[in-house]
Amino acid sequence: MSRSTGADLSIERLAVRYGGVAALEDVSLRVPAGTVVGLIGPNGAGKTSLINAVTGVVRASAGSITLGAERLERLPQYAVARRGVARTYQNIRLFAALSVADNVRAGAMRLRGALDDAAVRALLERAGASEADLGARAGSLPYGMQRRLEIARALAGKPAVVLLDEPAAGMNPHETGELRAVIRNVAASGAGVLLVEHDMGLVSAVCDRLVVLNFGRTLAEGTPAEVARDPAVIEAYLGTPA
Numbered sequence: 001m002s003r004s005t006g007a008d009l010s011i012e013r014l015a016v017r018y019g020g021v022a023a024l025e026d027v028s029l030r031v032p033a034g035t036v037v038g039l040i041g042p043n044g045a046g047k048t049s050l051i052n053a054v055t056g057v058v059r060a061s062a063g064s065i066t067l068g069a070e071r072l073e074r075l076p077q078y079a080v081a082r083r084g085v086a087r088t089y090q091n092i093r094l095f096a097a098l099s100v101a102d103n104v105r106a107g108a109m110r111l112r113g114a115l116d117d118a119a120v121r122a123l124l125e126r127a128g129a130s131e132a133d134l135g136a137r138a139g140s141l142p143y144g145m146q147r148r149l150e151i152a153r154a155l156a157g158k159p160a161v162v163l164l165d166e167p168a169a170g171m172n173p174h175e176t177g178e179l180r181a182v183i184r185n186v187a188a189s190g191a192g193v194l195l196v197e198h199d200m201g202l203v204s205a206v207c208d209r210l211v212v213l214n215f216g217r218t219l220a221e222g223t224p225a226e227v228a229r230d231p232a233v234i235e236a237y238l239g240t241p242a
Helices: 047-054 077-082 100-106 117-126 143-155 173-188 200-206 224-229 231-238
Strands: 009-018 021-031 036-040 062-067 085-087 161-165 192-196 209-214 217-222
Touching: 009 047, 021 036, 021 047, 021 062, 021 192, 021 209, 021 217, 036 047, 036 173, 036 200, 047 161, 047 192, 077 085, 085 143, 100 117, 100 143, 117 143, 117 173, 143 161, 143 173, 173 192, 173 200, 200 224, 209 224, 209 231, 217 224, 217 231, 224 231
Parallel strands: 036 192, 036 209, 085 161, 161 192
Antiparallel strands: 009 021, 009 062, 209 217
């Protein structure tokens, strides 16, 4: 059940509730193939809850999640992954005791056949991690390299859409600059990218559109320039004088 790149991700009127607490309410967004859509907002706005709902980690309380023509919101995690949804995590979740190569190969399990070393190296290069030793233990890598290895693993299954949860966290300015090119190259390959990130310089540089969440609801949507001028967004991030 492998899928090539090129399918749009559509989220319509999504709600996620934990008991009586609404993490998301009536949120809609679309990630067209080949584009980068940023999902931003203050801490606790519901960004990671949205990624968890798309990937089947949590069950949507209402609404629909569609990839191409397929509905995802009732599928288990493994079935969502098989349909072409890949992700990274806010807190790195590599297989720390396994090698770099085996981590990348783990991301391609939905495809037929194992990746050879040349294919692994090509994926590492796409993720900006070409200098990583294939035999090195993943947990021994520097933090920024672990971040890039996680992106290579996400790309290994030829996903239709990649969800990046704060990929620049802990990176230095040079590494963040390299990450810009990586994200744009992923979109150029035909995959859609949903980027959750607090680094607004990175967001402004790579995103085609932004969706802003606040208290689990959509606060604004538009180009990075439009969103940056929105008074409601400015108030949510910076506050207003008493």
